[in-house]
Amino acid sequence: MGRPEEGEFTAFMREVEPRLHRALVAFCGWEGAQDATAEALAYAWEHWPRIRGLHNPVGYLFRVGQSRSRVRKAPPVFVRPETSDHWIEPALPRRLAELPERQRVAVVLVHGFGWTVGEVAALLGVHPTTVRTHLDRALKRLRAALEVAEHD
Amino acid sequence: MTDLIDDIRTLFEGEIRPVELDDVRVARAQFAHRDRQNFFRSAANVASDQTGWRHRRRSVQRIVAGAVVTLAVVLLVTTLVASSSRRPRPDMNVPDASAAITHAVLARVATVAAIQPQLSPGPGQYLYRRYAEQHWVPGNYGPQSPTFYVYVSDTFEMWASANGTGRERIVYSPAVLPPSEHPGWLTAGRPKLPNPRPAFDNPVSFRETSPFTGLSGDPATLRRQLQALAQQHNVRSADDHSTAYVPDLAVQLLESLGVEAHIISPSVRAAAFQVLASTNGVTVQPHATDQAGRPGEGITFTTHGLREQLVVDPTTSTVLGNTLTIIDASQQQGPDQGHNGLVTWLVFQPPVVVSSTTAISPA
Numbered sequence: 458m459g460r461p462e463e464g465e466f467t468a469f470m471r472e473v474e475p476r477l478h479r480a481l482v483a484f485c486g487w488e489g490a491q492d493a494t495a496e497a498l499a500y501a502w503e504h505w506p507r508i509r510g511l512h513n514p515v516g517y518l519f520r521v522g523q524s525r526s527r528v529r530k531a532p533p534v535f536v537r538p539e540t541s542d543h544w545i546e547p548a549l550p551r552r553l554a555e556l557p558e559r560q561r562v563a564v565v566l567v568h569g570f571g572w573t574v575g576e577v578a579a580l581l582g583v584h585p586t587t588v589r590t591h592l593d594r595a596l597k598r599l600r601a602a603l604e605v606a607e608h609d
Numbered sequence: 610m611t612d613l614i615d616d617i618r619t620l621f622e623g624e625i626r627p628v629e630l631d632d633v634r635v636a637r638a639q640f641a642h643r644d645r646q647n648f649f650r651s652a653a654n655v656a657s658d659q660t661g662w663r664h665r666r667r668s669v670q671r672i673v674a675g676a677v678v679t680l681a682v683v684l685l686v687t688t689l690v691a692s693s694s695r696r697p698r699p700d701m702n703v704p705d706a707s708a709a710i711t712h713a714v715l716a717r718v719a720t721v722a723a724i725q726p727q728l729s730p731g732p733g734q735y736l737y738r739r740y741a742e743q744h745w746v747p748g749n750y751g752p753q754s755p756t757f758y759v760y761v762s763d764t765f766e767m768w769a770s771a772n773g774t775g776r777e778r779i780v781y782s783p784a785v786l787p788p789s790e791h792p793g794w795l796t797a798g799r800p801k802l803p804n805p806r807p808a809f810d811n812p813v814s815f816r817e818t819s820p821f822t823g824l825s826g827d828p829a830t831l832r833r834q835l836q837a838l839a840q841q842h843n844v845r846s847a848d849d850h851s852t853a854y855v856p857d858l859a860v861q862l863l864e865s866l867g868v869e870a871h872i873i874s875p876s877v878r879a880a881a882f883q884v885l886a887s888t889n890g891v892t893v894q895p896h897a898t899d900q901a902g903r904p905g906e907g908i909t910f911t912t913h914g915l916r917e918q919l920v921v922d923p924t925t926s927t928v929l930g931n932t933l934t935i936i937d938a939s940q941q942q943g944p945d946q947g948h949n950g951l952v953t954w955l956v957f958q959p960p961v962v963v964s965s966t967t968a969i970s971p972a
Contacts, residue, residue, distance in 0.1 A: 585857075586861070
């Protein structure tokens, strides 16, 4: 790249990339997230003087990644390419993909990646109550679709 | 069978291959190419002075964009002022009632709530609930903030039997570009607005445990229960443990009249109003209206730069509508932080008992 701020950007990228990438996995699946993350980080590089001053750059770049991946009409893909010894409900990936976008992002980030409700709210730029509502509705819909009972 | 949440955790555990600098280089090259196409009509113009050309064009564009954004703000204010003169809305400048009046009004609302019959579908009957929700969402992204906003709306309908089986239908409406956002949309290059998702319409089960099971009709006990719920509800940050969550939960409880009506008794609803009455910062506004223009009692609380207002039917104490307004954008995070104003509203239709999963009028 050769720009004087390259080192600073690289450090930013190392810090931000894992969280941004996981958020975009929740939005568009493993396949789409790789490209969307690269697009968002490329945008960050292109607009680095402004991005570096943002209060919540991950939230902003998440929106950028969303925006630049919206042309894809295919539903998100949650089937892991590698085999796993863990047994899960077979229809879960497909049912997750069928959830409305914000419900899916909330449930994957909170229950899949261990984010707090507050962190998801900051990412999406919404109130924590809204995230909790998305979570409740998502789990309700998943349980209904998968016909599983709650185990508490 | 493992728990659903364990399954979700299992599905997403493990490492994801990180995006490397090389990935960004490729994307950046594509991005730069697209960007260049916007400013140069011919590939032959790729010359040594291109950088200066591009910067000059961008500076001009920024000045134009700034003027257009200013114009958009002026148009937005003008539109809001004009629309407020045509259609009554919750008045943000109505002076808050005193604490004594707030207590008195909410006590009356609680009394009305306590004497309402509990809606319970009998055999072959369903509790029908319908509400519409509208969000204000970014339509595109500029270099520092969204270029323009659109409204998207969803209509939810639920039919729930006494044993929890039923039907849910969600219809997503096309995005609406308000006139005030046209300048931003033009600046963004007239992008296509997001398409609505296909409707969801399926048999569902509402049988899972509700967080509002077993709540007390005693206001003090209910407050403690709501505080305990706040601690359990996947909330781990100190910020979310603030007392603001108790009125949030009380509002959720009051709005959960549809599928949870069989477990939320009139006495619990009455106690929820009394919890709001004893919460600092909760105020009432007489003569409020919801977004459908229906009059009622306004109940407002403010937290984290957001103001939430319920509009309650004074004759039944059912919730008619709910609005969420950003009043201090500096307390908001994310790209939307610079936009004060109404961001979300809901309009509820009072629940009724119907005779089938296709009926929408009382049995």
